[in-house]
Amino acid sequence: MAESADKGTKKARDRTGWQAQKSAMTRDTILDAALDCFITIGYASTTTAKIADKAKVSRGAMLHHFPSKTELIQAAVEYLHGKLLYLYAKCIDEAIDDEEAHSLPVDERNRRGLQGYWNYLSSDLFTAYHELCVAGRTDPELQYILEDSIARFDENVAQSSKRLFPEWAKRGELYELAMDISQFLMQGMAVSQIVSQKDARVSRMIDYLSDRLEEIFHAGDQDAAIHRHSSRK
Amino acid sequence: MAESADKGTKKARDRTGWQAQKSAMTRDTILDAALDCFITIGYASTTTAKIADKAKVSRGAMLHHFPSKTELIQAAVEYLHGKLLYLYAKCIDEAIDDEEAHSLPVDERNRRGLQGYWNYLSSDLFTAYHELCVAGRTDPELQYILEDSIARFDENVAQSSKRLFPEWAKRGELYELAMDISQFLMQGMAVSQIVSQKDARVSRMIDYLSDRLEEIFHAGDQDAAIHRHSSRK
DNA sequence: AAAAAAACAAGCAAGGCTGATTGTAATTTG
DNA sequence: CAAATTACAATCAGCCTTGCTTGTTTTTTT
Known part of the structure; x- marks a missing residue:
């Protein structure tokens, strides 16, 4: 009871202290080095020693901030998660300038959104993220760390898309189909790109996908796209 | 000069010898353990010791067959390459039975081919192959080993598709587009599946893709698919 | 100003991985 | 049958990685 008051003052010191800021700074330096x-x-x-080297701190210092490798990786994934969210927003925003967004025709906004998404998928950060996901398949600890991050990220992307294309969100099942096809196809392209460079085909594919998305929503009015294929066996 | 004749006889022994067969058998046992x-x-x-354990041979025996880890990995990749080719052919053949292939409508053959391809992409072997490709990004040695394998495999898949769908191969650019979209989308689905299970959406996606492929080739006659999008900027 | 706590540095011990060496049994050749 | 070769087994040394422990400097509290 009396202790809680004491801790309260100590907590206050923690935040106001100057070395707390310095500490947070080296913490970020280490996490940047990890990424x-x-x-x-x-x-x-990636070993703890290599991270410390790249961050130019001693291993002892790093161990002070992150007592074990697991905790370091966990913090790095969290850090990466934040950077990915920011990068995603930035790529989309740069592709679709909010000012002129409403003056653009739907299909052009569409195309720019895809290009922004592609820029995001082509980034080093996404490459690293994908590699983490692959590694997580056989690393239960990493998988547990990632699960939360993946779910939150998907949720955030979905939100972002709904915000950017409000007229789509009302389409229900049609919207889901469009999202799935876009994500699957673009991620397939990104992964193929990682494995072996195939620039030439990427641009053509974005054009094609852009046309198909437009078609999905136009044809949706006439009940021709989704029911046609879902009526098959 | 006289030595070459001697070596000729020795080489003959190597093939006829019984222990040569035994040797080849344990070699395969080790490679299976590696995969x-x-x-x-x-x-x-994956360490050499773990492979030896799983193969139930001593580390010394393994070192006899594969003097270094690099050579073991190289042999394992080659082995995997062969298994993938076989599995691909098997998946496609099981989906499209050659007997009735010509009696089936084009779009149904299409759909079955996609399902076979999906079965292949869902296999453990493909998962392992994909993981190797990802690891190769930052492992120059592995990358060099894989490069050759990737190129040969792509070539083989292309050949196989041309054999199965001879009427497509004549379409030129349209055929490439269809191949690209199928591979990118399906691989994107496979990778997403590896990261987090999304079965429900996969089946719908195959239906949709099947319809689009059919459309590409029908619309191609009317000059509406590829020129429409490639004429964009 | 003294005490306490935090930031940081450096070295040590244990375990795993790779490659090399040495040894043994079976087989083929001459 | 003797020699040489091959298949296989087991151990050893060196390196890397991790986490623990001890010591020093700087800052904050009282």
Whole structure:
């Protein structure tokens, strides 16, 4: 009871203290170094020593901030999660400028959204994220750490899309189909790109997908797209 | 000069010898164990010792067959390459029975081909292969080993498709578009499936893709699909 | 100003992985 | 049958990675 009051004052010190800021700064330096390692040498060969080297802090210092490798990875994933959300928003916003968004025809807004999404998927951060997901398949601990992040990210992307294309969100099942096809196809392209460069085909594919999305929603009015295929066996 | 004749006789012995067969058998046992490790514990944490354990041979025996880890991995990739080719052919053949292939309508053959391709992409072997490709990004040695395998496999799949759908192959650019969209989309689905289970959406997506492929080739006659989108900026 | 706590540095011990060495049994060749 | 070769087994040394422990400097509290 009396202790809680004491802790209250201590907590206040923590926030106002100057070394707390310094601490937070080196913390971010370490996390940035961790992401840099994921990108440059891959998750598998990222060791705590290499992260410390890249961050230019001693291993002891790092161990002070992150007592175990697991906690460091967990924090790095959380950090990456935040950066990905920001990058996604930035890519979409740069592709679709809000000012002129409403003056653009739907299909053009569509196309720009896809291009923004593609820019996001082509980033180093997404590459690292994908690699983490793959590694998580056989690493239960990492998988547990990622699960939460994946779910939250998907949710956020869905929200973002609804905000950008309000007229789509009302389409229900049709909207889900459009989202699925866009995500699956674009991610397939991104992964193929990671494995072996195929730039030439990517641009054509974005054009094609853009046309199909437009078609889905136009044809949806005439009840021709989704019911046609869902009526098959 | 005289030595070459001697070596000729020795080479003959190698093939006829009984222990040569035994040797080849344990070789395959080791390679199977390697692939099993890739699948169950992942490439990153696959060690030579674990492979030897799973193959139930001593580390010394394995070192006899594969002097270094690199050579073992190289052989395992080659082995996997062969198994993938076989599995691909098997999945397609099971989906499209050659007997009735010509009696089926084009779109039904289409759909079955996609389902077969999906079965292939859902296999453990493909999962392991994809993981190897991802690991190769930051492992130059592995990347070099894979490059050759990837190119040969793509070539083989292209050949196989042309054989199964001879009427498509004549379409030129349209055929490439259809191949790209099928591969990108299906692989995107497979990768998403690896990361987090999304069965429900997969079946719907195959239906949709099947319809689009049919459309591409029907519309191609009327010059409406590819020129429409490639004429955009 | 003294005490307490935090930030940071450096070295140590245990375990895992790779490659090399040495040894043994079976088989083929001459 | 003897020699050489092959298949296989087991152990050892060196390196890397992780986490723990001890020590030093700086800052905050009282």
